[in-house]
Amino acid sequence: MCLAIPSKVVAINDDIATIDVDGVRRKASLMLVEDVCVGDYVIVHAGYAISRIDADAAEETLALMHQVFQ
Amino acid sequence: MTQTRTIKISPITRIEGHAAIAIELDETGNVADSRVHFQAIRGFEKFVEGKPAEELPRIVTRICGICPWHHHLASNKAVDRCFGVTPPPAGQQLRELIHSIAHAEDKLLHFFFLAAADFVIGPDADYAVRNVIGVAKANPDLAKKVVQMRYKAKMMIEKFAGKAIHPVAAVTGGFAKAMTEEDRKWMLAEMREIYDFARFTMDFAKKDIFPKYMDAIASLGVINTGFIGTVDDHGALNLYDGKIRLMKSDGAYTDFDPGNYTDYIGEHVPSWSYGKFPYARFWNEGFSLDLEHPKGVYRSNTLARINVADHMATPAAQEELEEFRQAFGRPAQATLLYHYARLIEEVYACEHAIEMLEDPDITGSDVRAPVEPKAGRGVGCVEAPRGTLIHDYSTDENGMITRANMIVGTTHNLGPINMSVDQAARSLIRDGHVDEGILNKVEMAVRAYDP
Numbered sequence: 001m002c003l004a005i006p007s008k009v010v011a012i013n014d015d016i017a018t019i020d021v022d023g024v025r026r027k028a029s030l031m032l033v034e035d036v037c038v039g040d041y042v043i044v045h046a047g048y049a050i051s052r053i054d055a056d057a058a059e060e061t062l063a064l065m066h067q068v069f070q
Numbered sequence: 071m072t073q074t075r076t077i078k079i080s081p082i083t084r085i086e087g088h089a090a091i092a093i094e095l096d097e098t099g100n101v102a103d104s105r106v107h108f109q110a111i112r113g114f115e116k117f118v119e120g121k122p123a124e125e126l127p128r129i130v131t132r133i134c135g136i137c138p139w140h141h142h143l144a145s146n147k148a149v150d151r152c153f154g155v156t157p158p159p160a161g162q163q164l165r166e167l168i169h170s171i172a173h174a175e176d177k178l179l180h181f182f183f184l185a186a187a188d189f190v191i192g193p194d195a196d197y198a199v200r201n202v203i204g205v206a207k208a209n210p211d212l213a214k215k216v217v218q219m220r221y222k223a224k225m226m227i228e229k230f231a232g233k234a235i236h237p238v239a240a241v242t243g244g245f246a247k248a249m250t251e252e253d254r255k256w257m258l259a260e261m262r263e264i265y266d267f268a269r270f271t272m273d274f275a276k277k278d279i280f281p282k283y284m285d286a287i288a289s290l291g292v293i294n295t296g297f298i299g300t301v302d303d304h305g306a307l308n309l310y311d312g313k314i315r316l317m318k319s320d321g322a323y324t325d326f327d328p329g330n331y332t333d334y335i336g337e338h339v340p341s342w343s344y345g346k347f348p349y350a351r352f353w354n355e356g357f358s359l360d361l362e363h364p365k366g367v368y369r370s371n372t373l374a375r376i377n378v379a380d381h382m383a384t385p386a387a388q389e390e391l392e393e394f395r396q397a398f399g400r401p402a403q404a405t406l407l408y409h410y411a412r413l414i415e416e417v418y419a420c421e422h423a424i425e426m427l428e429d430p431d432i433t434g435s436d437v438r439a440p441v442e443p444k445a446g447r448g449v450g451c452v453e454a455p456r457g458t459l460i461h462d463y464s465t466d467e468n469g470m471i472t473r474a475n476m477i478v479g480t481t482h483n484l485g486p487i488n489m490s491v492d493q494a495a496r497s498l499i500r501d502g503h504v505d506e507g508i509l510n511k512v513e514m515a516v517r518a519y520d521p
Contacts, residue, residue, distance in 0.1 A: 004136045032183070032217060045136050046184050051224075057236055061132040068117045 004043045004050075005065065006058035012038055019044060073097060077504060091512065093495045099502025104492040106516065108345050108484060115474045123149045123443065123465045124242050126474075130461070131236050134478065139172040139227070140454035141461075142237040143310075148461040149242045151329075151448025153469065155441050160434030161244025163426055166310040168231050168239070169452060170423040173309055174264055175223035176455040177372075177416040180520050181271065182216040185409055188514050189279045219267045226260050244438035251433055258427040265420035272390060272413045280410060289497065291405035291490035291515030293361065294319050296350060296368035297377045298482060300453045301325070305380030307418065309453040315378040316350055316368060321401055323378060324352060328451035331460055335477065336366070347485045348477055359489050361496075367489065370457025370482035371519060372411035377401035384425065387418035405490050408518040443469020454479040456520055480521045490515040 007019035007028070015030045019042065028044045030036050033052050041058035042049035053061075077093040096102040118126055127145040131138035143165055150157065157165070230253055231239035239246050280287070297317045302308040316334055317323040326334050336351035349357040349366035358365035368374070377400060382388040391414055398407060426432055445467045451460050457479030464473040494515040498508045 004134065031213075032179075032220065034221075043136075045179075048183060050136075050179065053236070057233075061236070064129070064132050068113050 004045060006041045006053060006061050007044050007049075008058075009036060009038055009040050009042060009049075012036070017042070017049060019049075074102065077499075077509070091491055091516070093491075093499065093512070095499065095502060099500070101492070101496045101499050104488070104495045105342060106484075106488050106491050108480075108521065115476060118471050118474050121471050123152055123463060123469050123471050124441075126461075126463065126471065127240060127242070128236070128238055130476075137172065137176060137454050137456070137479075139168055139237050140452055140459055140479075142240055143169055144450040144452045144454070144459045144461045146240045146242060147450030147452065148448040148463045149450070151450065152446040152463055152465045153242060153441050153444055153448075154446060155243045155439050157244035157439055158434070158436045160248065160432060161437040161439070163429070163432045163434075164231075164245040164249060164437060165240050167423060167426045167432065168227055168237075169310045170419045170426070171223055171226055171261070173419040173455060174268070174416060174423065175220055175227075177412050177419065178216060178220050178223070178267075178271070180455075181275075181409065181412055181416070182213075184520065185517060188510070188517065189283060189409075215267065219264055222260050223264055226257055230257065241438060243441040246438070248435045248437045249433045254427055254430075254433055258424065261420060261423045261427055265417075265424055268413075268416045268420045269386065272417055275410070275413055283406065286511075286514075287404050287406040290511060291494045291518065292403060293364070293405065293486060293489045293493055294403055295364055295486055295489070296353075297374035297401055298368050298370050298458050299375035299378035300451070300458060301379055302383065304383075306383040307375050307379035307381075307415075308383070309375075309415075309419065309422075311452070314451065314458060316352060317378045317401060318353070319401065319403070328460065329449045331449060331451070331462070331477075337477070345484050346477075346481055348482050349485065357485075359485050359492075361489060361493055364485075364489065367485050368482065369486045369519075370479055371408060371455070372415050373402065373405075373408045374457065374482075375453060376411040376414055382414070382418055384418055384421035386421055387414055390414045390417055405515055405518050408520070412520075443467075456480045457482045480519070483519045483521065487516055487519050487521060490519075 005021050007021045009017045010020045011018040017028050017030050019026055019028050029048045033042060033049045036042060036049065036052050041053050041055055043051045043053060074097055075095050078090060090107045093104045094102045118129065126149060127142050130141040130145045134141050296319050299315055300308050300312045301315050302312045313325040314328050315323050315325050334352040335348050337346040337348050338357045339346055350368050353366055355365040382391045394410060394414060445465055447464045449460060449462045451458065459479050460477040462475040463471055466472050491512055494512045498511055
């Protein structure tokens with residue numbers, strides 16, 4: 001469903017990023033976001049990174065999700 | 071030897087989250103049953119118990135980052151009601167303005183990036199090109215323009231109201247800051263540009279896209295259900311506030327205050343899913359996803375809102391609604407019409423944002439009413455892009471949450487999505503013949519709902 005989990009960008013090839021969430025890796029298009037680098041966190045929706053978020057916010061959200069879904 | 075088999079489509083491309091479709095074929099190779107499984111967010115309601123209510127509008131945005139503003143606002147409305155506070159008019163207007171801009175941004179994203187590949191490239195095209203890169207290659211100028219427009223909407227929210235992803239600008243009792251005259255002027259200019267693009271998109275879709283897919287629109291994923299949406303006192307569609315209207319498939323409807331939602335909407339948990347399936351308790355017919363005789367099933371999101379509304383409150387959107395009704399009637403049941411309805415709402419969201427920005431009262435300095443935490447119950451409801459979003463909280467005398475219940479837009483559509491997939495699978499899969507084009511058409515039926 002429409003959940004948005006912050007994902008860490010671990011590699012970029014052309015406009016496609018490899019993203020990592022708790023060790024699960026997927027691909028996401030970077031077409032909709034500007035200036036994303038390896039190490040950044042992005043919110044991924046339906047195969048597209050739709051926003052870049054700062055690391056503090058991403059880690060806070062991930063910690064919260066781990067508590068909720070534990 | 072004959073045997074049954076299960077076809078799995080997982081994860082569904084261009085559909086967010088971890089949805090999976092399972093289609094079971096019987097020994098003759100025809101569809102016996104189809105199910106769509108979604109990741110659920112159960113656990114959240116328990117998690118917030120004991121937390122200060124005023125923190126919830128900030129916490130909820132971290133759970134649902136696709137439409138954080140809509141959760142942020144529904145949550146604020148719920149806390150307002152727990153504490154018995156009414157935001158001053160300028161505070162209300164600012165909340166509603168951001169709500170409209172966020173709607174405008176979301177619909178452009180969905181139409182061009184999630185749905186367009188099906189329409190522009192075509193459902194039978196190879197998966198390698200049937201994606202956004204293919205769309206961009208087929209029409210590079212348009213793709214660039216969409217990215218620009220979406221960025222504009224996002225930056226409007228971010229520059230004026232702060233973080234677009236984890237919003238904090240709405241607060242219990244109103245809004246955290248007033249709008250300056252300078253803000254109003256540049257935002258109005260930006261919004262007019264997005265509106266022009268919305269009109270262009272509507273014309274482009276009506277001329278170059280929808281006519282090619284009339285057969286698919288008339289058949290793919292078509293089911294017969296009721297609908298839910300929010301209307302104002304005059305029956306016009308309202309995305310931010312009003313009465314909830316629950317319409318039966320024959321067009322008869324009942325309006326109710328969101329605070330009484332439990333009298334009208336029940337939540338069913340089927341044995342095969344962790345998700346809650348809301349249904350129309352008020353109709354007193356139980357709950358069944360049977361294709362021929364569904365019971366208690368209604369749909370949310372764009373097509374639903376367009377169907378329940380008597381009219382649109384803005385002129386260009388009203389003209390579009392009239393043209394739509396002339397062609398498809400009311401209520402329109404064809405599932406792919408969600409895309410058409412989405413573009414009518416896009417026009418409305420832009421027009422309404424412009425209206426609000428043209429009103430000088432929006433720069434009023436009184437944006438926040440004083441608040442005192444207290445014991446109470448509050449139901450906050452807005453129309454999120456994916457449907458009627460309900461946050462229902464109870465607080466103790468210190469303003470701590472004692473109980474929370476949430477109905478998220480997409481959950482209204484979980485039952486209907488299952489029905490549309492079953493309908494599409496049954497009509498497309500015959501004698502065991504399945505190919506990529508067929509499976510993509512089944513996905514298209516899901517994608518229309520933008521789950």
